[in-house]
Amino acid sequence: MSDAAHTPATPVPTGLVTLEIEKLVAGGLGLARDADGVVLVRGALPGEQVTASLRDGRGVRQGITHEVLRASPDRVDATALPTADLAHASYAAQLIFKRGFVEEALTRIAKVRHTVQDTVPSPREWFYRNTAQYLVTPEGFAYRERRGTGPLVVGADPLVMPQIQAIMDKLDTERLAPATEIAFRASLLTGEVVAAVIGAGETRAFLRASDHLMEAGVVGVSLAQPAGKRFSAGVRLIAGESEIREQFGRVQVSVSATGFAQVNPEAAGLAYIRAAELAGKGEHAVDLYGGAGAIGRHLSPNFRKVTVLDSSPEALSRGRQDVALSGEKNVTYRSGDAARFSELGTDVIVVDPPRAGLEPEAREHIHASTADRLVYVSCDPATWARDIGDLTRRGWKLGAVIPHDFYPQTSHIEIVSVLER
Numbered sequence: 001m002s003d004a005a006h007t008p009a010t011p012v013p014t015g016l017v018t019l020e021i022e023k024l025v026a027g028g029l030g031l032a033r034d035a036d037g038v039v040l041v042r043g044a045l046p047g048e049q050v051t052a053s054l055r056d057g058r059g060v061r062q063g064i065t066h067e068v069l070r071a072s073p074d075r076v077d078a079t080a081l082p083t084a085d086l087a088h089a090s091y092a093a094q095l096i097f098k099r100g101f102v103e104e105a106l107t108r109i110a111k112v113r114h115t116v117q118d119t120v121p122s123p124r125e126w127f128y129r130n131t132a133q134y135l136v137t138p139e140g141f142a143y144r145e146r147r148g149t150g151p152l153v154v155g156a157d158p159l160v161m162p163q164i165q166a167i168m169d170k171l172d173t174e175r176l177a178p179a180t181e182i183a184f185r186a187s188l189l190t191g192e193v194v195a196a197v198i199g200a201g202e203t204r205a206f207l208r209a210s211d212h213l214m215e216a217g218v219v220g221v222s223l224a225q226p227a228g229k230r231f232s233a234g235v236r237l238i239a240g241e242s243e244i245r246e247q248f249g250r251v252q253v254s255v256s257a258t259g260f261a262q263v264n265p266e267a268a269g270l271a272y273i274r275a276a277e278l279a280g281k282g283e284h285a286v287d288l289y290g291g292a293g294a295i296g297r298h299l300s301p302n303f304r305k306v307t308v309l310d311s312s313p314e315a316l317s318r319g320r321q322d323v324a325l326s327g328e329k330n331v332t333y334r335s336g337d338a339a340r341f342s343e344l345g346t347d348v349i350v351v352d353p354p355r356a357g358l359e360p361e362a363r364e365h366i367h368a369s370t371a372d373r374l375v376y377v378s379c380d381p382a383t384w385a386r387d388i389g390d391l392t393r394r395g396w397k398l399g400a401v402i403p404h405d406f407y408p409q410t411s412h413i414e415i416v417s418v419l420e421r
Contacts, residue, residue: 016051016066019044024097025104026381028085028411029062039063045072045089079158079409082143087409095119095405098413102403105381110389112398119403119413120274122267128408129160129263130246130255133183136173141182159409161186163193170216176209180226184218185257188265189247194220196235196257203238210238219244224258231258243318249273251297251326254318260291264406271377271404271416272298275350278375278400278418279303282347286371288338288362289353292319295377297331299350306331307343341365350375357383367394378415379406388417396421 019032021044030044032052041052043065052063068075078088086094099119106112122128134141135151142151156165163186176182179197186193195218197209203223210221220240224231235242235258243254246261249269255261262268276298279285283304287296290308292315300306308331310316316333323331338353339361349371351358357380358366366374374396378384392398396419404414 016053017063018049018051018069019063021046021048021050024100026101026411028097030065036061041065042085043078043088044068045074045093047072048075080152081154081157081159081409082152084159084409086411091121091125091408094408095121098405098411099403101411101413102381102401102415105385106388106401109382109385110392112385112388112392114398114401117400117402119405120267120270122264122405122408123270124264124266125408126158127161127165128267129164130188130265131183131185131257131261131263132157132160132164133181136176136179136182138174140173141168141171160184161188163187163191167193167195167213167216167218171212175212178205179209183224183257185244185255185261187244187246187255189245189252192219192241192244194218194222194241194244194257196222196224196231197238198224198226200226203236206238214239220257222257248294249298251294251322253292253294253297253322256314256318259314259318260312261294262406267404267406267414268294271406271414274402274404274416275375275377276302278373278416279348279350280373284343284346285348285350286341286343286346288341288349288351288366290319290333290350291315291352292322293331293333295350295352297323297326297328299348300328300331303347304330308333309336309338309341311335311337338362339365341369344370346371348373348375350377352377353383355380355383358387363387363390367391367396372421374419376415376417376419378417379412381413381415384415384417388419391419 021030023046029040032039039061041063044050049070051066054063074089074093103116140153142153164184179199181198183196195213213221221238222235224235243256246255248265249272272295281302285299285303285306287308290296290310293308296306296308319333339359399418401417406414
């Protein structure tokens with residue numbers, strides 16, 4: 001779209017504003033300013049001039065790009081998926097933007113000026129997700145409603161692995177009733193797919209849906225009751241296998257349709273190998289928020305003892321099964337809350353907390369421990385920077401900071417970092 005075809009003098013339709021985008025901020029939003037202050041615009045890139053529709057709300061005003069009047073050279077044709085909020089930028093540009101998100105959080109929130117390395121790209125830019133969850137509607141599988149719009153029916157999903165798409169192509173959503181949602185998990189290692197139907201009712205009500213899924217090629221079907229917190233109301237196996245094997249870096253782990261595991265196993269594997277390198281060697285390493293121990297097991301060759309701590313019985317059970325298969329004798333699993341962590345004789349602590357970051361109590365226990373090295377893996381630059389700021393003020397020194405892209409085409413970024421004292 002040429003500048004000559006669209007000039008600032010072009011009349012703007014009622015309800016729209018013309019904005020100059022200064023930079024991209026966390027969430028993939030373009031920052032602009034007008035006479036009333038800052039505006040954050042979805043679907044815009046730095047250096048662009050756009051018209052945008054604004055919506056009222058608390059805090060900073062936000063808008064959605066209506067038309068691009070002057071396009072960035074980084075702009076590409078975008079896919080219309082609600083989760084792909086950076087797909088309108090080239091992948092090379094996405095990696096630069098994501099490094100910028102980490103740098104901005106570090107300086108603004110942590111008040112720390114420090115080098116951030118280049119973003120490690122995902123081995124796959126598309127078709128990388130090994131898990132997906134959709135609404136089951138008469139029109140087909142759909143993304144959940146977002147930002148006031150109705151469910152978006154998905155035909156082909158360019159973010160999921162081909163194994164999941166192949167199953168979806170064979171399914172008739174009417175034959176999945178009374179399920180209201182469905183979750184898939186695929187394995188890049190084995191090519192297998194397991195599924196979980198989500199809906200209220202007894203198991204027998206979902207036998208028809210289970211048969212349809214097994215006929216389509218899944219190797220196992222589970223049933224989860226609807227709940228406010230994802231899969232918190234319990235999961236029951238209906239048919240086949242509940243778990244499949246997947247490769248994450250140097251280890252194989254069990255994954256299910258309902259348990260937590262990273263959605264991009266190839267990219268996550270690169271980060272886990274890097275985390276183990278940063279952890280170094282020693283007598284005892286502790287993996288807090290360790291889940292099934294994918295990171296902790298990467299530490300086991302370099303430590304006499306590795307303790308994996310998590311509060312999820314499902315994840316701990318999978319982890320114990322995995323090390324029984326692999327033969328790792330020095331990895332121990334413990335049920336516990338990271339906020340109440342207490343372990344003597346620890347050389348290194350590794351943390352990979354949820355998006356909320358480290359609880360204040362967890363930071364206290366880490367600081368009071370005997371560990372002189374902390375490897376911090378994070379999925380949220382803001383909470384990571386908050387915790388880094390707190391720890392550096394306590395005397396910890398920040399070392400390597402390496403963004404890793406687990407989620408191409410989205411604004412999300414993972415961080416692998418290390419602190420020492």
